[in-house]
Amino acid sequence: MMGVDKNRQWRLARRPKGMVTEADFTYHEGAVPEPADGHCLVRTLYVSFDPAMRAFLNEGPSYVPAQPVGEVMRAGAVGQIVDSRCAGFDAGSFVVGGFGWQDYAAVPGSAVMKVDARFPLPHYLSVLGGTGLTAYFGLLRVGEPKPGETVVVSGAAGATGSTVVQIARIKGCRTVGIAGGAAKCRWLTDELHVAGAIDYRANALTERLRELCPDGIHVYFDNVGGTVLEAAIRNMALHGRIVVCGMISVYNAEQPQPGPSNLFELVTRRVRMEGFLVGDYAAEFAEGRRELETWLDSGALKAYVDVQAGFENIPRTFLRLFTGRNVGKQVLKLADPPLQR
Amino acid sequence: MMGVDKNRQWRLARRPKGMVTEADFTYHEGAVPEPADGHCLVRTLYVSFDPAMRAFLNEGPSYVPAQPVGEVMRAGAVGQIVDSRCAGFDAGSFVVGGFGWQDYAAVPGSAVMKVDARFPLPHYLSVLGGTGLTAYFGLLRVGEPKPGETVVVSGAAGATGSTVVQIARIKGCRTVGIAGGAAKCRWLTDELHVAGAIDYRANALTERLRELCPDGIHVYFDNVGGTVLEAAIRNMALHGRIVVCGMISVYNAEQPQPGPSNLFELVTRRVRMEGFLVGDYAAEFAEGRRELETWLDSGALKAYVDVQAGFENIPRTFLRLFTGRNVGKQVLKLADPPLQR
Numbered sequence: 181m182m183g184v185d186k187n188r189q190w191r192l193a194r195r196p197k198g199m200v201t202e203a204d205f206t207y208h209e210g211a212v213p214e215p216a217d218g219h220c221l222v223r224t225l226y227v228s229f230d231p232a233m234r235a236f237l238n239e240g241p242s243y244v245p246a247q248p249v250g251e252v253m254r255a256g257a258v259g260q261i262v263d264s265r266c267a268g269f270d271a272g273s274f275v276v277g278g279f280g281w282q283d284y285a286a287v288p289g290s291a292v293m294k295v296d297a298r299f300p301l302p303h304y305l306s307v308l309g310g311t312g313l314t315a316y317f318g319l320l321r322v323g324e325p326k327p328g329e330t331v332v333v334s335g336a337a338g339a340t341g342s343t344v345v346q347i348a349r350i351k352g353c354r355t356v357g358i359a360g361g362a363a364k365c366r367w368l369t370d371e372l373h374v375a376g377a378i379d380y381r382a383n384a385l386t387e388r389l390r391e392l393c394p395d396g397i398h399v400y401f402d403n404v405g406g407t408v409l410e411a412a413i414r415n416m417a418l419h420g421r422i423v424v425c426g427m428i429s430v431y432n433a434e435q436p437q438p439g440p441s442n443l444f445e446l447v448t449r450r451v452r453m454e455g456f457l458v459g460d461y462a463a464e465f466a467e468g469r470r471e472l473e474t475w476l477d478s479g480a481l482k483a484y485v486d487v488q489a490g491f492e493n494i495p496r497t498f499l500r501l502f503t504g505r506n507v508g509k510q511v512l513k514l515a516d517p518p519l520q521r
Numbered sequence: 522m523m524g525v526d527k528n529r530q531w532r533l534a535r536r537p538k539g540m541v542t543e544a545d546f547t548y549h550e551g552a553v554p555e556p557a558d559g560h561c562l563v564r565t566l567y568v569s570f571d572p573a574m575r576a577f578l579n580e581g582p583s584y585v586p587a588q589p590v591g592e593v594m595r596a597g598a599v600g601q602i603v604d605s606r607c608a609g610f611d612a613g614s615f616v617v618g619g620f621g622w623q624d625y626a627a628v629p630g631s632a633v634m635k636v637d638a639r640f641p642l643p644h645y646l647s648v649l650g651g652t653g654l655t656a657y658f659g660l661l662r663v664g665e666p667k668p669g670e671t672v673v674v675s676g677a678a679g680a681t682g683s684t685v686v687q688i689a690r691i692k693g694c695r696t697v698g699i700a701g702g703a704a705k706c707r708w709l710t711d712e713l714h715v716a717g718a719i720d721y722r723a724n725a726l727t728e729r730l731r732e733l734c735p736d737g738i739h740v741y742f743d744n745v746g747g748t749v750l751e752a753a754i755r756n757m758a759l760h761g762r763i764v765v766c767g768m769i770s771v772y773n774a775e776q777p778q779p780g781p782s783n784l785f786e787l788v789t790r791r792v793r794m795e796g797f798l799v800g801d802y803a804a805e806f807a808e809g810r811r812e813l814e815t816w817l818d819s820g821a822l823k824a825y826v827d828v829q830a831g832f833e834n835i836p837r838t839f840l841r842l843f844t845g846r847n848v849g850k851q852v853l854k855l856a857d858p859p860l861q862r
Contacts, residue, residue: 440780
């Protein structure tokens with residue numbers, strides 16, 4: 181084994197009240213764990229940051245148990261097996277799993293997925309990871325876009341959003357992206373080639389959507405919720421579909437935030453609004469990944485990744501998601517692969 | 522022609538601000554119209570009152586044009602042809618159509634639908650009219666209930682709601698009804714045999730739903746919106762379906778009402794929420810009516826109708842919908858059939 185001989189961790193210190201802060205986490209050092217029989221020891225190379233992680237910090241109903249206070253922060257990551265006591269998992273293999281905000285994780289073989297590392301490692305957390313699969317199944321299975329339809333994406337410069345925009349374009353749809361700030365909107369236009377980009381901070385959103393979607397919105401892929409969702413509902417086309425993927429506008433709210441006031445418009449234009457979790461499509465992940473890889477190979481799809489570095493920067497990198505700093509997938513690099521293959 | 526020799530009308534005087542009042546309508550008398558070629562003259566026998574009519578009084582986006590100020594109030598009705606200049610439509614036939622708040626309407630043959638009058642005439646405005654078809658297609662096509670599932674209905678003592686409860690029971694579902702007041706709740710229990718009735722005015726709705734739906738709500742049929750919808754969302758089962766049929770809680774609101782604050786729960790439990798209008802199923806109305814008639818014949822389905830009387834009482838009968846006075850379908854009888862068949 182090489183590299184550090186201790187295991188650094190960030191643990192949840194307390195449940196955040198309102199906006200999450202660095203003080204909600206505590207730094208901890210301990211021994212590198214020994215893998216038990218059937219387990220392997222993984223060195224974390226890149227950790228993944230997802231807005232939904234903020235929701236897991238709260239108690240209350242969600243689709244996974246709340247992150248326990250005092251324990252190492254749960255997080256997806258890509259790593260390399262440095263020691264294996266698990267048949268079929270060899271040292272040197274690159275793996276994806278919930279390794280958390282720590283240098284090392286000793287995990288059972290059932291909790292890791294080997295990746296072939298044909299693409300850069302962060303790809304396996306972005307377009308080839310949960311993010312890409314979320315975009316793929318959410319847009320195609322829940323949104324059901326048809327060629328020529330208008331697909332509007334909020335959080336369009338984010339990890340999932342930027343992938344949704346690209347897949348919608350691949351499928352022959354017209355795309356409109358909503359993001360925060362002029363820089364992101366320029367990026368959406370120049371890099372993702374959206375038909376229209378809207379800065380939700382600067383624009384009268386309802387009116388801009390009306391201008392950019394004169395035939396209405398056929399598919400709205402929502403990562404944001406709140407007033408952005410309300411403006412989208414106002415502009416939905418007849419029989420439009422709203423894919424409810426995330427609601428970053430409410431994750432940090434201290435009080436319940438009022439929902440859109442215009443839900444009756446779901447009736448007037450017979451809109452379907454559907455909540456969605458990628459895990460429901462687990463049986464089809466391999467097929468989805470294959471198509472995403474094909475698009476990556478052809479250049480039709482790109483992975484946009486914002487790579488930060490430094491173990492000490494993990495909590496503040498998490499905060500970047502909620503201050504609108506990241507473009508594309510937010511990851512943080514902890515180490516280069518420690519083992520030669 | 523027999524009966525009155527003038528045509529009484531109620532017209533919209535002005536757009537209501539907030540809660541609709543009697544003063545929003547004006548009484549008018551005129552000559553009985555002459556049917557033009559291809560038209561027939563219909564004597565209105567029963568007029569139909571629907572909560573959605575309140576929404577049509579407002580300007581703004583809806584699925585039908587706003588009711589024009591100064592014109593006779595649009596309303597569904599059942600009547601009898603008293604004079605016909607339209608081939609295939611004979612005097613004496615009973616017909617359903619949008620005859621409005623007036624004694625007589627001269628309408629083209631294309632705007633009336635003949636009914637066989639095998640059932641009492643109000644049935645053709647309730648379980649065999651738009652109300653029954655709304656319940657039928659909304660519940661079965663959008664809600665997709667399976668035997669043994671729990672179906673929760675708001676406005677359960679209303680026209681659509683009481684029909685939804687009965688169809689859900691016919692389909693082998695467990696039913697829970699939400700209504701306003703102890704009397705309606707007793708009626709739901711004694712007459713509709715719901716597994717549970719909740720008085721939304723008296724009860725902590727979220728907690729009562731949790732008690733009565735320990736496995737969650739599989740189908741929520743919403744006629745109400747607002748805080749009732751919020752409480753239902755909190756209790757939806759995994760992959761539950763919300764049929765958005767109406768939102769009586771917002772029709773009279775002067776200001777936009779905040780929507781449910783917990784829409785993120787659509788994600789956590791992958792809930793589908795879908796707006797619905799019965800008109801989309803027009804091609805299947807005949808088939809739906811046939812099944813509803815079969816259930817009426819067998820006694821599995823009953824028509825609950827609140828019959829008021831007196832032309833002068835039309836506006837105040839409309840207001841009954843919004844003060845929770847009616848049980849079952851609200852109609853008003855204008856006349857007995859004027860012609861012998």
